[in-house]
Structure formats: C-alpha cells, structure tokens
Amino acid sequence: MASELCKTISVARLEKHKNLFLNYRNLDHFPLELLKGEGLQFLERLYMKRNSLTTLPENLAQKLPNLVELYLHSNNIVVVPEEVGDLKELQTLDISTNRLLALPERLHLCLSLQYLTVDRNRLWCVPRHLCQLPSLNELSMAGNRLAFLPLDLGRSRELQYVYVDNNTPLKGLPSYLYNKVVGCNGCGAPVQVSEGKLLSFSSGPLTVFLPAEVKAIGTEKDHILPLQELAMRRLHHIYHSFLKDLNFLSPVSLPRSLLELLHCPLGHCHRCSEPMFTIVYPKLFPLRETPMAGLHQGRTTVSFVAYCCSTQCLQAFDLLS
Incomplete structure (x- = not known):
C-alpha cells in the first residue's frame, strides 16, 4: 500500500497534476512524499477524505502553496496548525467530521477562502477574526457544541449562507445574519429562567429596569444577552419614548455613531x-418540501424563520398569532 501511494504521488509530481485523490487510503499520517523537496507546487486540489489523519504538517502551505481546494472530511484531526493561514490561494476547506476543539486564529489570513465546512466536530467557539474573511460566502458549522457566535458574523456582504444546525447550546444568532440564508434546526436548549430580583439602575431622575432575562445571570442553564445588546435596547426605547420629549437624551448628548445605531x-x-442590535433568537417553521433544497447536505424542507428578541418571545411566537 505504501509503495502504491508513493507511486501515485510520484506520477502526480512528474506529470504536474493539479488534482490528487488520496481518499480511502487508510492514512494515519500525512504522506511525507507530498512534502519532499519543493513539494507539489502546481497542485490545486487535494482530496484526503475518509482516512485516519490526526495532524497536519506545519509546512503544508510552504510545500503546497497553490492549493485552491482542500478536502479532509472524515478523519481524526484534533488540531489544525496556524500555518493553514498561509494558504493564500485556498478557496474551499472541508474539515468536517473530525475532532477539532477549535479553529486556528490565523485562518482569517486565507483571504481567498470562500467555502468553509467544519460540521460535526467539537467546536465550542468561533474565532472572531473569522468575520474578517473578505471572500467567505458559505460557512457551515453544523453538529458542534457552539453556545454563541461572534456578534460581527454576517457583517460582510459576501457571507450569504450560514449553517449552524444541531448546536444544542446555541440559542441566539448575531443580528447581522438577519437577512442571510441560515440553517439552525436543532439549536437551543429548553429555557429555564431562575428566580431573582429584577435589576435596575438609576441616574438622577432616571430609573431603567432591565429585561426579565437578566434574572438568569450567573446560571449555567440559560444564555444571557450581551450587555451591549441590553443597553442598546433600553437606550433605544428611552430615546424614542417620553425621555426624548423631556430632553433627557438630546441628540448632542450622544456620540454620532451611537445615535445612528x-x-x-x-x-x-x-x-x-x-x-x-447584536443578537436574535431564530424559530423555524417548516413550510414545504422541495427537491432543490436537498442539494445542500440533504436538506429537503424550506422553512420560514421568525426572529425574536428574547427567549420569552421565542416561546410565545406562532405563525397564527
């Protein structure tokens, strides 16, 4: 088997193949033959699905600098080295069904990356730098352990498709995903709000009561809105209600950027x-089945997504209400 693998790689090097298929080879380590000498400088697509790889070489970008597509689906990879960020030509990265606990911080340096699939790993967070990828069009992170997403995710106009299905701890989505195509079936654990006193803060004649969800601060059973979101919603309500007439919050008392928000x-x-402003709670209502919807990862149902501001509204909302 080893000699056959070496022969396959040698032929690819000699004939300057742009595509190399190493699927189902029972590989438990990255083939050193690929990294010999100058590597395969001309290789653009590398398929290594359904093997037993546990690591990737740190000099991968140096030896395979022109990779456009890299498929590592169904291996046992635990860590992706930061030097994956040096793959400047990479457009597609599929590393789903592995054992990743985190994504490399330098992944945002892959400026050509358009399609990133990391389904069915063990991810519990997403690097905020990922939001800076200028060309990213489709991001799929289904079947992980995500409890939250970066609030900037979706700010880029290029990012149009985001799939986070079956991340049970995930309840809210960044508001920048509001008008994107989002898959979020199987997200959100049952809501249990703990008992506690309703909090408020005062400043002179002004007293602001925080939403009931803030009762759950400090518990492990509920997701709390970011303080930025709570503050923005309260400020928005105050600014557009009675305090605006009383000039407690005049336009000149707020920064211009905040006033625009x-x-x-x-x-x-x-x-x-x-x-x-920063986070929403999605609720899916399947409408009908269509063959076209099944073209992406077996999805066959078209859903209407309702976006709610809190878990209370999420539970109460219905299409008939």
Missing part, C-alpha cells in the same frame, strides 16, 4: 417588535 436597528422582533 439607535435610529437604525438591524431588525425587529416578530413577536413584540422590540428592536434588535
């Missing part, structure tokens, strides 16, 4: 019309 929230709750 208050006028233009990224969305409104389908249940209560509360403005949303």
